[in-house]
Amino acid sequence: MTMRRVSLLGATGSIGDSALDVIARHPGRYAVVALAAHRNARKLAALCRKFRPSMAALLDADAARALERELAGDGLPTRVLAGPDGLVEAARCAEADTVLAAIVGAAGLAPTLAAARAGKRLLVANKEALVIGGAAFMRAAREGGATILPIDSEHNAVFQCLPAGYAGDPARAGVRRIVLTASGGPFRARAVDTLGAVTPDEACAHPNWRMGRKISVDSATMMNKGLEVIEAHHLFGVPARMIDVVVHPQSVVHSLVEYVDGSLLAQLGHPDMRTPIAQALAWPERIDSGVGPLDLASLAALAFEAPDPARFPCLKLAYDALAAGGAATVVLNAANEVAVAAFLGGRASYPAIAATCAETLARVAPRAVASLDDALAADAESRRTACALLRLPADATGMPLAA
Ligand code: NAD
Numbered sequence: 001m002t003m004r005r006v007s008l009l010g011a012t013g014s015i016g017d018s019a020l021d022v023i024a025r026h027p028g029r030y031a032v033v034a035l036a037a038h039r040n041a042r043k044l045a046a047l048c049r050k051f052r053p054s055m056a057a058l059l060d061a062d063a064a065r066a067l068e069r070e071l072a073g074d075g076l077p078t079r080v081l082a083g084p085d086g087l088v089e090a091a092r093c094a095e096a097d098t099v100l101a102a103i104v105g106a107a108g109l110a111p112t113l114a115a116a117r118a119g120k121r122l123l124v125a126n127k128e129a130l131v132i133g134g135a136a137f138m139r140a141a142r143e144g145g146a147t148i149l150p151i152d153s154e155h156n157a158v159f160q161c162l163p164a165g166y167a168g169d170p171a172r173a174g175v176r177r178i179v180l181t182a183s184g185g186p187f188r189a190r191a192v193d194t195l196g197a198v199t200p201d202e203a204c205a206h207p208n209w210r211m212g213r214k215i216s217v218d219s220a221t222m223m224n225k226g227l228e229v230i231e232a233h234h235l236f237g238v239p240a241r242m243i244d245v246v247v248h249p250q251s252v253v254h255s256l257v258e259y260v261d262g263s264l265l266a267q268l269g270h271p272d273m274r275t276p277i278a279q280a281l282a283w284p285e286r287i288d289s290g291v292g293p294l295d296l297a298s299l300a301a302l303a304f305e306a307p308d309p310a311r312f313p314c315l316k317l318a319y320d321a322l323a324a325g326g327a328a329t330v331v332l333n334a335a336n337e338v339a340v341a342a343f344l345g346g347r348a349s350y351p352a353i354a355a356t357c358a359e360t361l362a363r364v365a366p367r368a369v370a371s372l373d374d375a376l377a378a379d380a381e382s383r384r385t386a387c388a389l390l391r392l393p394a395d396a397t398g399m400p401l402a403a
Pocket residue numbers: 009010011012013014015016036037038039040059087102103104105107108125126127128151152153209210211212213214215273399401402403
């Protein structure tokens with residue numbers, strides 16, 4: 001058994017917690033060599049004491065100094081890094097063979113891409129990085145010799161249902177379509193005409209999953225599923241017309257692959273991210289994730305229904321953006337990040353999220369994306385446009401969503 005050395009980007013978040021829980025169950029099999037996060041120095045210091053990484057990076061320079069002070073005199077092997085370059089250094093860390101990308105939002109793109117270029121075994125939770133990077137990201141990973149393993153539960157389920165060695169050619173593998181399941185979030189059954197009044201806490205109260213606040217809001221609007229359709233398109237080389245979404249309120253079937261012979265393969269399990277994380281950490285082997293057995297007899301029923309377009313306009317926006325091609329998916333993702341941050345900060349209503357995304361897509365001129373620079377330019381223009389629409393200062397484009 002080879003010891004895997006892991007760099008964990010987004011260590012202080014929800015995925016970070018789940019990943020470290022799995023890793024801590026297998027001390028002889030995984031070592032943490034780098035940890036990175038935004039600005040929560042206290043939490044990162046506690047993680048450094050527990051996992052003794054060689055490096056710890058915080059984006060926020062003041063927080064990085066606070067981390068250094070916290071750790072001084074502890075005799076740890078940990079070098080503290082700061083700023084965007086520090087995050088990239090943690091992602092490239094020569095000691096790491098495995099990088100788990102779990103920063104939220106576009107902020108994760110540069111370090112995730114650095115890990116792809118460095119040929120790491122790359123476990124991707126940070127779907128926004130895949131949406132922005134798109135084909136250029138996948139190419140960089142191929143050229144860098146990286147192995148991409150999806151952690152997003154739906155994509156991990158699809159990965160498990162595809163044949164071993166699947167190489168991005170659905171026809172060759174006999175795949176007819178991919179079916180992504182969606183819980184429907186906290187507002188699946190709420191009267192649509194009351195959605196104008198929902199609060200951030202209501203939007204974050206997901207019925208099945210405990211997650212960070214940005215992805216929780218995305219789950220409520222179903223932009224999360226829209227981003228996941230785009231993510232699946234890039235990860236598996238499958239056109240949008242072969243990707244369907246079905247609402248499945250129990251979140252037990254995590255997604256399915258349908259083959260041309262009529263077989264439908266699904267992956268089932270508790271809604272607990274430790275399962276896909278453990279699957280990807282150990283692949284092609286299997287390890288205990290801490291998730292208990294699923295008692296099928298106790299599941300009263302598994303329900304499936306078509307998503308309601310009036311309730312979830314963001315889902316159609318994502319399909320439309322994918323069909324439009326070029327930078328449209330990048331524009332959509334960026335507008336959504338701005339609008340969700342504004343909603344969580346009390347500066348925009350819940351319906352303004354979908355409205356801002358639609359209007360930004362309409363206003364930003366279409367452009368081709370031949371390179372990552374093209375994608376980043378579209379991302380920046382979209383953020384400026386969305387800020388103007390929401391009457392936010394032009395610099396309110398970031399995502400102060402997490403510690
Ligand atoms: P979270 O908000 O709980 O954690 C985000 C992490 O990213 C934190 O460690 C934070 O410090 C770090 N971070 C935030 N902004 C940063 C920045 N500018 N620079 C550096 N680090 C920054 O989010 P989460 O729920 O853990 O989600 C992380 C990613 O995984 C998201 O892209 C999300 O869509 C994806 N994902 C999450 C889940 C889940 O169950 N939580 C499931 C599937 C996919």
